[in-house]
Amino acid sequence: MSIRTRFAPSPTGYLHIGGVRTALFNWLLTKRHAGTFVLRIEDTDTERNKPEALQPILDGFRWLGIQWDEGPEVNGPYAPYFQSQRFDTYKDAALRMLAEGHAYPDYMTKEQLDADRKAAEAAKKPYIHRGPHRDTSPAECVKLYEATPAALRLKVPAGRSVVIDDIIRGRVEVQTDTIGDPVILRADSRPLYNFAVVVDDVAMKITHVVRAAEHLSNTPTQVLIYEALQYPQPTFAHVPVVNEPGSKKKLSKRDMKKFVTVDVKAKLRAIGYTDEQIESRDDLNPATVAFYRELGYLPTAIVNYLARLGWSLDDKAEKIDLADMIANFALERVNSAPASFDPDKLYWLAGEYMKELPLKDKLVGCLPYLQRAGMIGATPSDEEKRKLATIITAAGDRLKLFSDVLTYGASFYRADPTYETKAVEKRLKKAGAADLLRAFAADLAKVDPWDAATVDRCLHDFCASRNIKSAELVHPVRVAATGAEVGIGLFDTLAILGRDETARRIQLALKLVQI
RNA sequence: GGCCCUGUCGUCUAGAGGCCUAGGACACGGCCCUUUCAAGGCCGCGACACGGGUUCGAAUCCCGUCAGGGUCACCA
Numbered sequence: 001m002s003i004r005t006r007f008a009p010s011p012t013g014y015l016h017i018g019g020v021r022t023a024l025f026n027w028l029l030t031k032r033h034a035g036t037f038v039l040r041i042e043d044t045d046t047e048r049n050k051p052e053a054l055q056p057i058l059d060g061f062r063w064l065g066i067q068w069d070e071g072p073e074v075n076g077p078y079a080p081y082f083q084s085q086r087f088d089t090y091k092d093a094a095l096r097m098l099a100e101g102h103a104y105p106d107y108m109t110k111e112q113l114d115a116d117r118k119a120a121e122a123a124k125k126p127y128i129h130r131g132p133h134r135d136t137s138p139a140e141c142v143k144l145y146e147a148t149p150a151a152l153r154l155k156v157p158a159g160r161s162v163v164i165d166d167i168i169r170g171r172v173e174v175q176t177d178t179i180g181d182p183v184i185l186r187a188d189s190r191p192l193y194n195f196a197v198v199v200d201d202v203a204m205k206i207t208h209v210v211r212a213a214e215h216l217s218n219t220p221t222q223v224l225i226y227e228a229l230q231y232p233q234p235t236f237a238h239v240p241v242v243n244e245p246g247s248k249k250k251l252s253k254r255d256m257k258k259f260v261t262v263d264v265k266a267k268l269r270a271i272g273y274t275d276e277q278i279e280s281r282d283d284l285n286p287a288t289v290a291f292y293r294e295l296g297y298l299p300t301a302i303v304n305y306l307a308r309l310g311w312s313l314d315d316k317a318e319k320i321d322l323a324d325m326i327a328n329f330a331l332e333r334v335n336s337a338p339a340s341f342d343p344d345k346l347y348w349l350a351g352e353y354m355k356e357l358p359l360k361d362k363l364v365g366c367l368p369y370l371q372r373a374g375m376i377g378a379t380p381s382d383e384e385k386r387k388l389a390t391i392i393t394a395a396g397d398r399l400k401l402f403s404d405v406l407t408y409g410a411s412f413y414r415a416d417p418t419y420e421t422k423a424v425e426k427r428l429k430k431a432g433a434a435d436l437l438r439a440f441a442a443d444l445a446k447v448d449p450w451d452a453a454t455v456d457r458c459l460h461d462f463c464a465s466r467n468i469k470s471a472e473l474v475h476p477v478r479v480a481a482t483g484a485e486v487g488i489g490l491f492d493t494l495a496i497l498g499r500d501e502t503a504r505r506i507q508l509a510l511k512l513v514q515i
Numbered sequence: 516g517g518c519c520c521u522g523u524c525g526u527c528u529a530g531a532g533g534c535c536u537a538g539g540a541c542a543c544g545g546c547c548c549u550u551u552c553a554a555g556g557c558c559g560c561g562a563c564a565c566g567g568g569u570u571c572g573a574a575u576c577c578c579g580u581c582a583g584g585g586u587c588a589c590c591a
Contacts (some may be wrong), residue, residue, distance in 0.1 A: 007532080008590050045590055110589075117588095126517040126587080151589050169520070178518050183589045193591050217519055238520085241585070245526080248583055290547040308527065309538095315529035318540050335521095338584070342526050345541040354553085397554040408552090427551095460548090474550035486552040 003035035003207045008197065010042045011053035014288035015060035017341065018242040018251050021141040021306045025239055027066050028307065028329035037205055039071030043084045044196055060289045064299045065322075070204075078204040083196050086203075090191035093199045093229060094152050094184055098145060101138035102228035103184060105150040106131035117179055129153075129180035149189075153181040154225060160221040163331045167331045168215075174220040182221055194218055198225040206234050210331065213238040213338075214250070235332045240310050243340040256287035259343060267295060269347050270406040271370050286343065296365060296402025298357065301350040307389075319352050351400035362392050365500065366405035373379040373406065375413035387412070387496065394492035412496055417483030417505060419512060427479040428513050436468075437476050441506045450499045452491040459491070480509030 009015070028302035030037040039061070043049045058072060068077030080086060083366045085513070097103035108131060120127035131153050133141060145152070156179050164172045184195035193200070201209060226233045234237075244251045245259060260268070260278060268278050271294065283290035292302055304320055311334050313320050354362070366388065370376040376384055392399060395408040411417050427433060440462055447458045453503045459477075478490050481502060487493060494502050 004524080042591060048590065121516085124516060174518070180587085188590050192589065213520070214585055250585075312528055316539050339519050340526060342541065345527065348541055398552065449554070471550055478551065487556080490550055
């Protein structure tokens with residue numbers, strides 16, 4: 001039998017990085033076994049739902065290359081894939097449970113429930129809810145419910161245990177006496193999570209339920225529902241949660257905000273975001289995939305990184321291409337301990353993938369950043385494309401993210417360089433620097449042809465004739481030409497700028513130092 | 516607090532009783548290369564939570580302790 005897995009997000013915000021990791025494991029498992037991956041939208045909580053949150057989730061998955069076989073927009077044999085459109089199915093199942101004595105109506109008010117809960121808490125006793133009609137006969141319960149609909153609760157069987165055989169965790173046993181009777185259907189017939197998942201997983205013929213470990217404690221309840229409905233149970237695998245860097249807490253949107261470091265902030269500002277946007281926007285939060293997309297991370301790197309969080313191929317492999325991941329993925333090799341998200345390692349991996357990206361793809365990836373900055377127009381000319389290609393080539397391995405093109409290339413597009421105070425102090429105001437620059441500027445005319453190799457040779461000849469180390473000239477020239485201390489190779493820089501612009505910028509720098 | 520899960524370098528991980536003087540990767544430190552920054556090369560730092568068993572032999576199996584986490588809704 002072919003395997004079927006699913007990922008079931010609720011549309012409450014941007015795609016969470018931890019959720020993607022779970023979805024990825026589902027997806028890899030199905031690809032490995034040529035199965036079917038279902039995307040189901042769990043939008044039963046009509047109050048919290050944000051319909052506009054759906055598109056970013058779908059976009060996020062598509063960007064990562066995680067395509068679902070059944071679900072929103074693609075549909076499939078078990079449509080609809082939105083729980084909000086399946087209320088009748090849940091109601092039918094719940095009514096059957098009611099008739100067969102596995103569920104009962106509960107007329108207790110929220111106030112009563114809260115009071116009971118508080119009382120139990122005060123008495124330091126665990127609160128395990130058992131409704132008044134728990135032991136009322138099925139026929140009586142049906143009559144009651146038909147007269148006045150109420151919330152329907154599962155009648156958790158007393159005095160036995162529930163065993164879960166989890167691929168990742170092994171055998172987990174829980175006593176039913178520790179589980180309260182959960183509501184499965186509200187009085188208005190909207191289902192609750194624990195109930196809707198079971199009904200849908202069965203309806204959609206899901207064979208492997210692979211989800212985050214935080215759901216492990218829900219599983220016994222769900223198993224009881226499978227039993228009550230006489231449904232076959234799927235195979236369970238609870239993957240460890242993803243922790244926030246440097247802590248042992250689950251990765252959360254609120255806490256991840258602090259990983260917008262000064263460095264990241266600078267990048268986002270360079271892209272064009274205001275401080276206020278950086279602070280408030282969800283898609284600029286490192287807990288969401290959108291954030292990495294905005295910064296120009298390669299999706300392949302993200303997928304690789306996330307797969308390695310809790311799973312490994314062997315004792316060596318870090319960079320694992322998709323084909324190898326698919327060919328080798330196994331739930332049996334997923335760790336049971338939580339893993340911390342490490343932005344440093346992800347950044348490194350992003351660079352590894354960028355290294356092997358063909359130039360034309362780098363061009364396509366970098367272009368939007370320059371366009372958004374107003375440095376290149378909407379329809380770039382061939383010459384603009386050539387120039388950008390030269391910059392990207394010269395940037396080489398420095399380019400790890402597409403947005404890095406702004407770090408290494410922006411100065412070529414500005415009318416004047418933005419002179420950094422620190423760089424000017426250190427390199428231009430140094431004794432003798434101005435004189436050297438003046439002399440070198442006078443020599444510029446001799447460089448022929450004006451290309452990186454020739455500039456290189458001329459600069460070294462110049463230094464040799466004056467008996468100085470090339471570094472003494474290289475540093476001031478770099479700052480004069482770009483305004484910054486770090487950047488791509490100086491000779492490439494000057495070659496791209498051209499003779500006239502180089503000369504102009506040296507004069508500009510000279511003027512700056514004289515003031 | 517109840518229930519459940521988890522403990523190998525700071526982090527991700529390898530480890531299925533002898534291949535372990537515990538391997539790799541990121542990060543960090545040093546050196547080399549070098550015009551800066553990257554990249555690359557070499558070297559270094561650095562872990563089996565603790566205590567009992569079982570066994571000729573334990574990171575690995577069992578028990579306990581401790582620590583961390585998840586979850587306890589008419590949220591998902």
